[in-house]
Amino acid sequence: MKKNEVTKLSMSDAQVDEAARQFSVLAESARLILLRELMAGEASVGELVERTGIKQGTVSKHLGILAAAGFLERERRGNKVIYRICDPVVYDLCSLMCCRLSDEAKRRAQSLAD
Template sequence: MAHLPPEAIGEVATYFQALSEPTRLHILNWLRQGERNVGELAQLCGFTAANISRHLAVLMQQGLVAREGRGTSVYYRIADESVYALCDLVCGNIARRLDRAVASRKAFGG
Protein backbone atom coordinates (compact mmCIF):
# COMPACT_ATOMS: atom_id res chain seq x y z
CA MET A 1 0.00 0.00 0.00
CA ALA A 2 3.00 2.27 0.42
CA HIS A 3 3.04 3.15 -3.28
CA LEU A 4 -0.68 3.68 -3.76
CA PRO A 5 -1.96 7.18 -4.31
CA PRO A 6 -4.27 8.34 -1.50
CA GLU A 7 -7.37 8.16 -3.71
CA ALA A 8 -6.70 4.46 -4.36
CA ILE A 9 -6.92 3.61 -0.65
CA GLY A 10 -10.69 4.05 -0.83
CA GLU A 11 -10.84 1.55 -3.68
CA VAL A 12 -8.84 -0.95 -1.64
CA ALA A 13 -11.24 -0.50 1.29
CA THR A 14 -14.23 -1.07 -0.99
CA TYR A 15 -12.63 -4.26 -2.32
CA PHE A 16 -12.14 -5.56 1.22
CA GLN A 17 -15.71 -4.57 2.12
CA ALA A 18 -16.90 -6.87 -0.66
CA LEU A 19 -15.00 -9.69 1.06
CA SER A 20 -16.21 -8.79 4.55
CA GLU A 21 -19.63 -10.42 4.15
CA PRO A 22 -19.77 -14.15 5.02
CA THR A 23 -22.36 -14.91 2.34
CA ARG A 24 -20.05 -13.53 -0.33
CA LEU A 25 -17.23 -15.71 0.95
CA HIS A 26 -19.54 -18.72 0.70
CA ILE A 27 -20.38 -17.74 -2.88
CA LEU A 28 -16.70 -17.42 -3.76
CA ASN A 29 -16.05 -20.80 -2.18
CA TRP A 30 -18.76 -22.47 -4.28
CA LEU A 31 -17.54 -20.72 -7.43
CA ARG A 32 -14.05 -22.04 -6.75
CA GLN A 33 -15.43 -25.45 -7.73
CA GLY A 34 -16.88 -24.16 -11.00
CA GLU A 35 -19.46 -21.85 -12.47
CA ARG A 36 -22.98 -21.80 -11.08
CA ASN A 37 -26.26 -20.02 -11.65
CA VAL A 38 -28.12 -17.99 -9.03
CA GLY A 39 -30.52 -20.80 -8.20
CA GLU A 40 -27.71 -23.26 -7.58
CA LEU A 41 -25.84 -20.77 -5.40
CA ALA A 42 -29.00 -19.95 -3.46
CA GLN A 43 -29.63 -23.61 -2.75
CA LEU A 44 -26.01 -24.28 -1.79
CA CYS A 45 -25.78 -21.22 0.47
CA GLY A 46 -29.26 -21.59 1.96
CA PHE A 47 -30.49 -18.13 0.96
CA THR A 48 -33.03 -16.76 -1.49
CA ALA A 49 -32.11 -16.15 -5.11
CA ALA A 50 -32.78 -12.41 -4.60
CA ASN A 51 -30.32 -12.31 -1.70
CA ILE A 52 -27.66 -14.15 -3.69
CA SER A 53 -28.22 -11.85 -6.68
CA ARG A 54 -27.53 -8.79 -4.51
CA HIS A 55 -24.30 -10.32 -3.24
CA LEU A 56 -23.25 -11.29 -6.76
CA ALA A 57 -23.80 -7.70 -7.89
CA VAL A 58 -21.34 -6.48 -5.25
CA LEU A 59 -18.79 -9.12 -6.27
CA MET A 60 -19.22 -8.14 -9.92
CA GLN A 61 -18.70 -4.43 -9.14
CA GLN A 62 -15.35 -5.32 -7.64
CA GLY A 63 -14.39 -7.48 -10.62
CA LEU A 64 -14.33 -10.69 -8.57
CA VAL A 65 -16.98 -12.54 -10.57
CA ALA A 66 -18.19 -12.44 -14.15
CA ARG A 67 -21.52 -13.47 -15.57
CA GLU A 68 -22.53 -15.11 -18.81
CA GLY A 69 -26.07 -15.54 -20.09
CA ARG A 70 -26.96 -18.87 -21.67
CA GLY A 71 -30.51 -19.14 -22.86
CA THR A 72 -32.72 -18.26 -19.91
CA SER A 73 -30.00 -18.81 -17.29
CA VAL A 74 -27.12 -16.64 -16.17
CA TYR A 75 -23.98 -18.36 -14.93
CA TYR A 76 -21.37 -16.82 -12.66
CA ARG A 77 -17.70 -17.66 -12.49
CA ILE A 78 -14.62 -16.27 -10.85
CA ALA A 79 -13.16 -13.36 -12.79
CA ASP A 80 -10.15 -12.75 -10.55
CA GLU A 81 -8.48 -15.94 -9.32
CA SER A 82 -6.09 -13.90 -7.14
CA VAL A 83 -8.90 -13.55 -4.58
CA TYR A 84 -8.23 -17.18 -3.63
CA ALA A 85 -4.58 -16.48 -2.86
CA LEU A 86 -5.69 -13.62 -0.62
CA CYS A 87 -8.38 -15.73 1.09
CA ASP A 88 -6.01 -18.67 1.55
CA LEU A 89 -3.43 -16.36 3.14
CA VAL A 90 -5.98 -14.91 5.56
CA CYS A 91 -7.55 -18.31 6.33
CA GLY A 92 -4.13 -19.81 7.01
CA ASN A 93 -3.31 -16.97 9.36
CA ILE A 94 -6.58 -17.40 11.25
CA ALA A 95 -6.11 -21.18 11.47
CA ARG A 96 -2.63 -20.72 12.96
CA ARG A 97 -3.97 -18.18 15.46
CA LEU A 98 -6.76 -20.57 16.52
CA ASP A 99 -4.27 -23.43 16.85
CA ARG A 100 -2.09 -21.29 19.13
CA ALA A 101 -5.11 -20.35 21.26
CA VAL A 102 -6.11 -24.03 21.65
CA ALA A 103 -2.54 -25.01 22.53
CA SER A 104 -2.36 -22.18 25.07
CA ARG A 105 -5.61 -23.25 26.74
CA LYS A 106 -4.38 -26.87 26.93
CA ALA A 107 -1.09 -25.73 28.43
CA PHE A 108 -3.00 -23.96 31.23
CA GLY A 109 -5.33 -26.88 31.87
CA GLY A 110 -8.29 -25.51 29.93
Protein backbone atom coordinates in the same frame (compact mmCIF):
# COMPACT_ATOMS: atom_id res chain seq x y z
CA MET B 1 5.57 -3.50 -9.50
CA LYS B 2 7.21 -5.91 -7.12
CA LYS B 3 5.27 -7.35 -4.27
CA ASN B 4 7.20 -5.94 -1.38
CA GLU B 5 7.41 -2.46 -2.75
CA VAL B 6 3.79 -1.92 -3.45
CA THR B 7 2.31 -1.40 -0.05
CA LYS B 8 5.08 0.32 1.77
CA LEU B 9 4.49 3.99 1.25
CA SER B 10 3.31 4.34 -2.29
CA MET B 11 -0.41 4.20 -1.81
CA SER B 12 -2.34 7.41 -2.17
CA ASP B 13 -5.33 8.05 0.02
CA ALA B 14 -7.60 7.40 -2.93
CA GLN B 15 -5.97 4.04 -3.48
CA VAL B 16 -6.38 3.25 0.18
CA ASP B 17 -10.09 4.01 -0.08
CA GLU B 18 -10.37 1.74 -3.07
CA ALA B 19 -8.47 -1.05 -1.31
CA ALA B 20 -10.78 -0.72 1.68
CA ARG B 21 -13.76 -0.97 -0.62
CA GLN B 22 -12.31 -4.11 -2.17
CA PHE B 23 -11.73 -5.69 1.21
CA SER B 24 -15.24 -4.79 2.27
CA VAL B 25 -16.57 -6.82 -0.63
CA LEU B 26 -14.92 -9.87 0.94
CA ALA B 27 -16.01 -8.90 4.43
CA GLU B 28 -19.34 -10.62 4.23
CA SER B 29 -20.16 -14.20 5.12
CA ALA B 30 -22.76 -14.57 2.39
CA ARG B 31 -20.34 -13.44 -0.28
CA LEU B 32 -17.56 -15.72 0.94
CA ILE B 33 -20.01 -18.61 0.92
CA LEU B 34 -20.91 -17.83 -2.67
CA LEU B 35 -17.23 -17.62 -3.59
CA ARG B 36 -16.62 -20.93 -1.89
CA GLU B 37 -19.31 -22.53 -4.02
CA LEU B 38 -17.98 -20.91 -7.17
CA MET B 39 -14.49 -22.19 -6.41
CA ALA B 40 -15.87 -25.61 -7.33
CA GLY B 41 -16.86 -24.20 -10.73
CA GLU B 42 -19.27 -21.87 -12.42
CA ALA B 43 -22.92 -21.89 -11.42
CA SER B 44 -26.21 -20.17 -12.12
CA VAL B 45 -28.02 -17.99 -9.62
CA GLY B 46 -30.65 -20.68 -9.07
CA GLU B 47 -28.07 -23.35 -8.36
CA LEU B 48 -26.40 -21.13 -5.82
CA VAL B 49 -29.73 -20.39 -4.17
CA GLU B 50 -30.35 -24.12 -3.90
CA ARG B 51 -26.92 -24.98 -2.56
CA THR B 52 -26.63 -22.22 -0.04
CA GLY B 53 -30.19 -21.76 1.13
CA ILE B 54 -29.82 -18.01 0.74
CA LYS B 55 -32.85 -16.23 -0.73
CA GLN B 56 -32.79 -15.47 -4.44
CA GLY B 57 -32.84 -11.72 -4.13
CA THR B 58 -30.00 -11.78 -1.66
CA VAL B 59 -27.89 -14.11 -3.79
CA SER B 60 -28.42 -11.96 -6.84
CA LYS B 61 -27.47 -8.83 -4.97
CA HIS B 62 -24.26 -10.33 -3.60
CA LEU B 63 -23.27 -11.79 -6.95
CA GLY B 64 -23.79 -8.37 -8.43
CA ILE B 65 -21.52 -6.82 -5.83
CA LEU B 66 -18.83 -9.44 -6.41
CA ALA B 67 -19.07 -8.96 -10.17
CA ALA B 68 -18.97 -5.18 -9.90
CA ALA B 69 -15.81 -5.54 -7.84
CA GLY B 70 -14.27 -7.59 -10.61
CA PHE B 71 -14.13 -10.91 -8.76
CA LEU B 72 -16.80 -12.60 -10.86
CA GLU B 73 -17.96 -12.48 -14.44
CA ARG B 74 -21.50 -12.92 -15.72
CA GLU B 75 -22.64 -14.83 -18.76
CA ARG B 76 -26.23 -15.03 -19.89
CA ARG B 77 -27.03 -18.55 -21.10
CA GLY B 78 -30.61 -18.83 -22.23
CA ASN B 79 -32.76 -17.58 -19.45
CA LYS B 80 -30.13 -18.38 -16.86
CA VAL B 81 -27.18 -16.31 -15.79
CA ILE B 82 -23.93 -18.08 -15.08
CA TYR B 83 -21.36 -16.63 -12.70
CA ARG B 84 -17.77 -17.69 -12.41
CA ILE B 85 -14.65 -16.48 -10.70
CA CYS B 86 -12.60 -14.41 -13.12
CA ASP B 87 -9.86 -13.15 -10.82
CA PRO B 88 -7.46 -15.75 -9.45
CA VAL B 89 -6.45 -13.32 -6.73
CA VAL B 90 -9.58 -14.47 -4.92
CA TYR B 91 -7.94 -17.81 -4.26
CA ASP B 92 -4.80 -16.18 -2.92
CA LEU B 93 -6.61 -13.76 -0.67
CA CYS B 94 -8.81 -16.46 0.79
CA SER B 95 -5.90 -18.85 1.18
CA LEU B 96 -3.91 -16.26 3.05
CA MET B 97 -6.82 -15.49 5.32
CA CYS B 98 -7.49 -19.15 6.00
CA CYS B 99 -3.86 -19.86 6.83
CA ARG B 100 -3.95 -16.85 9.08
CA LEU B 101 -7.01 -18.19 10.85
CA SER B 102 -5.48 -21.57 11.48
CA ASP B 103 -2.33 -19.90 12.75
CA GLU B 104 -4.42 -17.76 15.08
CA ALA B 105 -6.17 -20.86 16.34
CA LYS B 106 -2.81 -22.47 17.07
CA ARG B 107 -1.64 -19.32 18.79
CA ARG B 108 -4.75 -19.28 20.95
CA ALA B 109 -4.34 -22.94 21.82
CA GLN B 110 -0.75 -22.18 22.78
CA SER B 111 -1.88 -19.36 25.03
CA LEU B 112 -4.40 -21.60 26.74
CA ALA B 113 -1.67 -24.12 27.38
CA ASP B 114 0.15 -21.61 29.58
